[in-house]
Amino acid sequence: MAKSHRKPLLTGVGPQKCSIGVNKTRPRGEVTYDVVVVGSGCSGLTAAFVAAKHGLKVLVVEKTKYFGGTTAYSGGGAWIPANKHQPALGVQDSSTQGEAYLHEVLGDLYDSEKIPIFLQSAPEMVKWMEDNSTVRFKPVPLPDYHVTRKGASMGRTILTEKFDGRQLGSLIKNVRYPIQGYSAFGTMQADPEELPVLTSPFGSVANLTLATKKLLRYAMDLLQYGKGTDMANGNALVGRLLHSVQQQGVELWNNSTASKPVLDDGRVGGLQILRDGEDITVYARRGVVLASGGFGRSEEAKQFVPHEWCACPRGATGDGKRIGVESGGALPPKNPMNAIFAPISLLRVSNGPVRRFPHFAIDRSKPGSIIVGPDGRRFANESEPYQEFVTNMHHKGIKKAYYIGDRTHLRKYGMGMALPWPYPIWRLLRQGYLISAPNIFALAQKIGVPAPELEQTIAEYNSFAKTGIDTQYHRGENSYDRFYGDPQSQPNPNLQPCMTGPFYALPLYPGNVSILYGLITNNDAQVLDQHGQVIAGLYAVGCDQNSVFKGAYPGGGSSIGPGMTFGYRAGRRLAAAHT
Structure with missing residues (x-):
């Protein structure tokens, strides 16, 4: 394991050892970390956690006030063929069967290099994250989206277990709110198993009891935290990942925009960060991970999805793609489908x-x-x-x-x-x-x-x-x-x-809900240049990385699954990288 470079953190919030951008203490001028992650959705937080778990000093910068990215708006499911939870549903799956299904669905779009790596690493990622972090998934008998195709199965989509957001301390206030309509009374969340009860509270004594308990807890949460803390769906995945990085001492800055890369003889050595109006040079000894959520809310998105409304956060304006291109990163031709x-x-x-x-x-x-x-x-x-x-x-x-x-x-x-x-x-x-x-x-x-x-x-x-x-x-x-x-x-x-x-x-x-067009990377999410060569110190995951499925969507969580998988691979690669 790499030697830790951790230093005493800024004054934290809540019970865990984590500092966020709402603190009064500010770094001045220049700071150095092993890894800097741009964006705080599931892909970036997975990369941050894996790197930190291997002893690296990690900073996550979030452009907006709220952590969680598009993941916080989502259902929190990850599409993972041959995952450890499928046997609980009586399903026997395999990477070979998943490969056959993806060949059927993707046809000529099948990436013969990356998809086998995804199929191999995705179930490994789930097991490793559940063994080492607060992240917990559960099985759900959801079929694949193309159920009549060869190799289709069910249970490949795994959902995040609910999470008690009170474990985050006051950081819960800076988690992105769920979409209106996915929660009641503003921020009272429910997972799919609770929905039948909460939509029929007077259907039985048991329903009324559960609904009453949730309402009472929600009222107490509002008094203490200003929002509900019973986290479900994508909010639960964000909460579990934030709790995990808290445990590893990862620093979290919100209201912090990555403005441009720090380049050193072709290597990306850090970023210029605009934090609450202050320019800070943040050096990254091991590398920078771009996970800014794509560019669904930018004017450029209209070139890919004209006449469309995007439901991703307003901060998703393409910072990651821009920094990648400024660093020499290559972009592919447009995908047949460029969005979810x-x-x-x-x-x-x-x-x-x-x-x-x-x-x-x-x-x-x-x-x-x-x-x-x-x-x-x-x-x-x-x-x-x-x-x-x-x-x-x-x-x-x-x-x-x-x-x-x-x-x-x-x-x-x-x-x-x-x-x-x-x-x-x-x-x-x-x-x-x-x-x-x-x-x-x-x-x-x-x-x-x-x-x-x-x-x-x-x-x-x-x-x-x-x-x-x-x-x-x-x-x-x-x-x-x-x-x-x-x-x-x-x-x-x-x-x-x-x-x-x-x-x-x-x-x-x-x-x-997201643009699926992004930077070209290798199997470890390292960004490649126009000649197919690795740009040292630069990684892209999630919607900043071009879709491994070229915009196709084989099942529920086909963005979160690859996002976390390649975030996991990026974190491991960073941990193994030379300083």
């Missing part, structure tokens, strides 16, 4: 930025709803994976669609930011996020689609719901669709009549 697509709904408020909600699957897959284009007709299977759904919008030129549900659908399952009963929806109706009408004809007039076509579409859908067979788009015919349906809805968990007024419409736009 998802249909997006928008909440426009008078006193703040537009809020964006990605509709991955949980609401739009439920029965009693359809999605139509401007012509009032369905155009796709509403329950299909988000990447394919938005691709369908692109191919058919649909720039605005309408997610339509009846009273039963909304009250039982919710629609985007509109949570199920008993949570109130009046504010969202007043703000224009959700549109309601007593009947389909009136709803069509309100949203500007042809009323006869919408009425006919609803009638056709209702006939499918009665038979349980969608002869138009085959909704509910595969295991992926059914996973996100309602098992109590028979004979098809994704189909129930849409016939109980009032009726609701929610405008949807083609959108994305």
